[in-house]
Amino acid sequence: MKKKVSERSARKILKQLNERREVSPKATKKFSEIGTIILEDFANYIEDVMNEHGEKTRVMPIHIEVAHSRFMRDKNGIE
Numbered sequence: 001m002k003k004k005v006s007e008r009s010a011r012k013i014l015k016q017l018n019e020r021r022e023v024s025p026k027a028t029k030k031f032s033e034i035g036t037i038i039l040e041d042f043a044n045y046i047e048d049v050m051n052e053h054g055e056k057t058r059v060m061p062i063h064i065e066v067a068h069s070r071f072m073r074d075k076n077g078i079e
Contacts (some may be wrong), residue, residue, distance in 0.1 A: 004036045004039055005031075005035035005036045005039060006032065007028050007029055007032045009032075009057070010028050010029075010032040010035060011028045012021060013031070014028065014031060015033075019031075021027070038045045042067065042068075042071055045067040045071045046059065046063060046067040046069055047063060047067050048070075049063050049067045049070070050063060050067040
């Protein structure tokens with residue numbers, strides 16, 4: 001799997017949560033791997049929204065928001 005969330009970005013994100021906390025290299029790597037999976041999963045939600053609007057439709061912020069709502073609804077088991 002190609003990493004879309006770089007380890008550098010993962011380390012930066014984790015450090016922003018608590019600058020005084022140490023983050024191991026293995027934790028950074030795992031965050032990068034799982035973050036990539038989540039990002040790809042979310043991209044599939046965006047594509048599902050876009051399929052409802054036609055093949056050549058431009059992705060707009062509203063599409064991202066609709067996909068995010070569905071993603072969170074599904075993640076939290078809300079029907």
